[in-house]
Amino acid sequence: MRKVKLIYPNLNSKLVGQKLAIRDELQLSHLRVIRATIDNYQYEIGDGKGRIAEGELLKLTKKGALFLVKSIESRSSSNNYNINLILPLVRQARLEEAILGVVQLDLFQSITLYFSDYTRYTDKILSDNKLARFNKIITAGYSQSGSIIKPLLLKSDSLAEAIADKDLLVVPSTKASYFSLKDLTSILEKDDIKNISLVIGPEGGFSPQEEKIISKFNYSYSFKYRDSILTTETAAISFSAILTLALG
Numbered sequence: 001m002r003k004v005k006l007i008y009p010n011l012n013s014k015l016v017g018q019k020l021a022i023r024d025e026l027q028l029s030h031l032r033v034i035r036a037t038i039d040n041y042q043y044e045i046g047d048g049k050g051r052i053a054e055g056e057l058l059k060l061t062k063k064g065a066l067f068l069v070k071s072i073e074s075r076s077s078s079n080n081y082n083i084n085l086i087l088p089l090v091r092q093a094r095l096e097e098a099i100l101g102v103v104q105l106d107l108f109q110s111i112t113l114y115f116s117d118y119t120r121y122t123d124k125i126l127s128d129n130k131l132a133r134f135n136k137i138i139t140a141g142y143s144q145s146g147s148i149i150k151p152l153l154l155k156s157d158s159l160a161e162a163i164a165d166k167d168l169l170v171v172p173s174t175k176a177s178y179f180s181l182k183d184l185t186s187i188l189e190k191d192d193i194k195n196i197s198l199v200i201g202p203e204g205g206f207s208p209q210e211e212k213i214i215s216k217f218n219y220s221y222s223f224k225y226r227d228s229i230l231t232t233e234t235a236a237i238s239f240s241a242i243l244t245l246a247l248g
Contacts (some may be wrong), residue, residue: 004034004041005143006055006065007150011047015069020045020055023064026136027143031057031065043067048142048150050074075148081188081247082195083108085151085240086162088116088202090232092130096137098200098233102240103141106148107247108198111138114156117207126155159199159210166197169220172239173201174229176222184221184246193219198243200236203229 006027008020022028022045034041045053045067051074055067085108087098095113102108113126113134135153142150156162163169168187187193199214206214214220225242 002041003146004031004043005146006043006045007048007139007143008045008053009047011045011051011053011072013072015053016072018069019058020053020067020069021064022067024139026139028060028065030143031060044146045069046142046148046150050148052148081193083243084110084112084166084195084197085236086112086114086159086197086199087236088200088232089113089119089126090202092133094231094233095134098236099134099137100141101233101237103138103147103151104145105237105240105244106145107240107244108151109149110152110154112154112156112162112197114159114162116159116202117210118202118204131155159206160213163197163199163213163217165195166217167193167195167219169197169199169214169217170239170243171199171201171214171220171222172224172230172235173206173222174224174227175205176224179223179225179242181246184223184243185248187219187221188246190219196243198236198239200232200239203232 006022007024008022043055043057045055051072053072054070056070057065058068059066085102087095099111131153138151138153170184225238230238
């Protein structure tokens with residue numbers, strides 16, 4: 001039996017045995033597509049924070065889907081760190097591809113979009129419509145992949161702001177040494193590291209000021225995997241996979 005993953009942000013144990021309605025249009029569209037064979041599916045409803053409910057679909061209408069919550073359990077992601085992906089603002093299509101790809105890896109608790117020094121924006125404005133679109137992409141990736149964690153979408157006016165509260169920066173860079181799994185894992189084993197950021201730079205590279213900010217961190221690991229200069233979406237997905245490998 002195939003699983004369908006849905007999202008409801010306020011799951012708690014009191015909902016077991018109760019009816020729960022989902023009215024999000026994106027999720028309803030997905031349910032309508034499979035309606036003809038609806039009895040062949042198992043429904044899991046997650047809150048994006050590790051709680052998963054098993055639901056029985058009672059009713060599907062134009063206004064919403066009604067489920068009976070049969071059970072709720074807590075699941076944990078594959079690591080004990082708070083991991084953030086930091087992405088520069090580039091063309092929307094590229095950001096959408098990057099976000100959709102990394103959400104499926106089930107690695108990041110949050111994704112921060114930042115204005116780099118080389119961002120081609122005359123004003124540092126990220127519209128509510130674009131943020132809503134990116135959140136829909138996160139929802140779609142979370143639902144399709146069966147991930148446990150749904151990343152929170154954040155925005156920052158600069159790289160310095162985006163990395164301000166982090167313990168370790170993992171920074172792909174063509175100016176760095178080649179990737180060493182042993183070096184990275186040895187840093188990750190330090191007791192005082194809890195908040196990790198994978199920092200993707202713009203395709204023009206970090207500015208001298210941004211490189212200076214990164215170099216001042218107590219723990220930062222800069223590396224390159226190959227000599228190629230990657231697009232934002234390719235770099236985000238590829239290096240997220242490398243970080244997943246290092247975390248075991």
